[in-house]
Amino acid sequence: MKLKTFRGGVHPEGHKELSKSLPVEAYLPKGDLIFPTNQHIGKPARPVVKKGDKVLAGQLLAEADGFVSANIICSCSGTVKAVEERHTISGSRATCVIVENDGQFTLASGVGKERREGTFSNKDILDAIKAAGIVGLGGAGFPTHVKLTSKNPEAIDYIIANGSECEPYITCDDVLMQRENRAIVEGLKLVLRLFPNAQGIIAIENNKPEAIQAMEAVCAGEKQVYVQQVLAKYPEGGERNLISVVTGRDLKFGQLPADVGCIVCNVSTLYAIYCAVYHSEPLMERYFTVSGDAIVHPRTMSVCIGTSCEELIHAAGGIKDGCTAKKVLCGGPMMGIAMSSLNVPISKNNNALTVLAEDPVEQAQTQMTACIRCGRCAHVCPIHLVPQMMAEAAQHGDLERYEQKLYGLDCIACGSCTYVCPAKRPLMQLFKQTKAAIMASKRK
Template sequence: MFKKTFKGGVHPDDGKRYAKDASYRAYLPQGELVFPMSQHIGKPAKPLVKKGDTVLAGQLIGEADGFVSANIVSSCSGTVKAVENRRTASGAKVMSVVIENDGQYTLAEGIGVERDYKMLGKEEILGSIQKAGIVGMGGAGFPVHVKLAPKNADEIRYIIANGAECEPYITCDDQLMRTKSMELAEGMRILLKLFPAAEGVFLIEENKPEAIAAMEKACAGDEKLKVHAAKCKYPQGGERSIIQVIAGIDLKLGMLPADAGCVVDNVATIYAIYQAVCKSIPLMERGFTVSGDVVKEPCNLIVKIGTNMAEVLETAGGIRDGKEAEKYLSGGPMMGMALADLNVPICKNNNALTVLGEDPVAKAEQQETACLRCGRCTRVCPLGLSPQEMMDAAKRRRFVRYEKKLYGLECIACGSCTYVCPAKRPLMQTFKQTKAEIMAKKRAAQAQQGGAKK
C-alpha cells in the first residue's frame, strides 16, 4: 500500500492557476537556434558539424563523448552559423552549435519511422534511447540510457513515473498527462520490458484531477500499471520523496534509487522514450510553461530544443500592461535559476520560464536577521539534514565538517529550509555555492594528482 506523503516538506502557493488550463500549442522559433553540447550531467558531447554545414531536423550534431554523456540532435533544418561558446540558463558559457533556421524543419532520413517495441530486445530499446539523446527532463539531465542499466536490474520492483510537478507555476507535465496519457502508458510498458519483475506507477499530486483521470483511463485493465494520487506537498517530485511514498523506503544518504529497487523518471522523459522507441523520433522538442503573475498570456508550449527564451516570452504576450517584471527564472520560484538575460536557449532539462512582479530573494535580503534557533529548517528538510549546522559550517568554511559530518553534499537544493526560515537567511543559496566550491576543489585536486602521475 502506497503512502500519501513523505517526511518534511512545505506548502508554498502552487501558482498553477495561471496556466493549468492552457492547452498545449506548438511554437516554431523564428530566429537562430543554439544547441549547447552540455545539456546533461556528465561529459559534454563532441560537435560533429562545422560552420557552413547544412543540417536537417533530427540530425546528430553532437556525439556523446563518454559513458555518462548524451547525443545532441538538431531540432530544425538550416545552416550552421557558428560553433562557439554561448551562455546558457545556468550562466555558464558552453561550447554550442548555432544554426540559422530555414523555417522548413526538413526531417533527416529515418525520423518518424514507426516500430513495434514488442518486437525489440532490451539492447535495441536501450540503443534507441541512447541514440535519441534522452536525458532526465525533470531538471537533473542525467543520461537515461545509463539510469536504465543498473547492475541490479532483476531487483528493480518499481518504475516510478514522476508526474508530481510540485514546483510552483509549472504545468507542462500536467498538460502532457492530460493529452498524451495513452502514449505515456505505452512508454511505461516499454520500460517494463527492461525490468520484467517491476510494476509501473504514475505518481501525480492531487491538484491535477484531470491528469489523474486521464492516466487512470489509459492504465485501466493493465495489472502492471498503477496511478497513485499523492498529497500536494513540496518537494514531492524529489526522488527520495517519491521513493518514500511508493516503496516505503527512506533512502539512506549516498544510496541510489536502484539500491531501493526503484527507477524514477519524469513523465516527459517517459514520453520521449515512447517517441524514440516507437516513432524513431530523437529528443528535439519538449513541453514548456511560460507563467508568472505578470505574464500577459500564461501558456504551455511544445518548443523546439534550442529556442531562445526571449522568443517564448514574446509568444506569451510579454508582460501585462501596467506591470513590471522584477524576476525572471528558468524553472520555478523554489529551485529555478535567476536569469540576467533571456537570450539563452531552452535545453533538454529546461521546463519553464517564470516571470514575477516581485523578487522574493531581494525582499528577503532586506529582512535577514541572525539565526533564531527555531529548528524549522530541520523539520521541513525532506532528507533529514540540519540546515542550521550546515549554514554555520559553510560560513566558517569548515568544508570537511560540512561534507563528512553534516552530509551537506546530499542537499538537493529544494529551498524548503529557506522558505520557512523566519530569519530570512539565504540557506539554499549558500548551500549551492558551498557545494560548487567543494566540488571545484575536488576537481582541481584530481587534476593535480593526474598531472603528478604523468
C-alpha cells in the first residue's frame, strides 16, 4: 500500500534509535525549579505567590491572565525563593517564579483524585483542562482550552492526534505512544465528546512501528477512533501538512484548521488532558528527550516542568569525554533554538534538548555562496512557497512584496529550504526575522 504524504519535504537522518529503546525513567529534579510565566502563546500568567510562600506539587503558581493565557502549576514542593526576571530558553527575559525544591514532592490536596466516567459534563472537561494549565505540548504552546472552545462544535469533522514526530533525534511522543497508548485514546475520546460530529484519527509516521502497533491494539474496539499511517518525511507533523495528508483538505492563506473542520492535538497534549480529567493531575510533568551525538546516554525521560537544562543533560550522563558540546539546541536540529546558557528551565512546550559535537551552521557559513537559483528550496517547501524570491524580497526590505505577493507570513519556519540549499544560505533565519518584523509593524 502506498502511504499518504504531502508534496515537498526533506528526509533528514532521524537518529531516533539513540533515545527510543531505553526504559523510561521519571527524573526527579534536585536543584531549584524555575517557572517562567510565558510558557504559552498569549498573555503571560499573573503570579499568585510571593517570596517565602510554601508551595506544594500541583499548586497554582501563576494564573491565566485573560482568555488566551494559561495557568502555571508548580511541579515540586518547597518554598518560593523569588518572583523576578530571569533568562529563559529563547535568550530573552521573562518574569519567573523560582521555587526552592525540598525534594519531597508532596502533592497538594485534591491532586490525583480519581474521577469516573459519567460523572462530569463537557464543561467540566474544559474547566479541568484550563485549571491544569494545558497548552499545545507539540511545540506551539497554544492554550488547549482556547483551541477546544468552538462557537460551532458541529462543524468539526476530524480531531487529529498528532503522533508524527518528524524532527530528528526527538522520540518523546514515540515513547509516550508505546507506554501510554490507552490514556492517549481516552484523552482523544474526551476531546471527541466536545465535538459531536467528529472522528478521531491518530496519525503516526511509518518509522514508528512499535507505536503504531501499540495504538492499533487499543483502537481495535473503538468506533470513533482509528490509526492512520503516514509516510515518514519532514515536516509531516506540521499542522497544515498533517491535515492535508490525513483529510485531503488544504488550508488557504490565513485559514485556521477549524476553518476546514479539523483540530490537531499532539499526543502528549491528549495524554495531559486524560491525566487532568480522570486523575485531577495538572500539567507538572512531560516526556522529554535528551539526545545528540555528544550525550553519553541519550534517552527519553519523564521530567518535571521547570527543571534546569543543565540538570537534564547531567541526568542523561552528561557530555561525552573528549567531546565539546559545540551546539545545544532546545528542540531538534531542524527547528530547535540554539541556546546560550544551560542554566535555564524547560517549559511546557519544550520537548527535547539536542547536544551536538559539531555546529552544522558554522560549517555551512564558511561554505556560503551567492544564490544559484536552482529552485530546490521551492521544490521542498511544504507550504509551496518560493523561498528564493522571499529571501530576495526580505534582503531588499520589501516587506510588502514579501507579505502580499509571496505569502511569506505562511512560512512555518520548518527549515527544509535551508536544509537543501546547495549555496548554504541562512534562509530560515531570514524568514523568521522578517516575519517577526512584519508582525511587529502590524501591532503598532
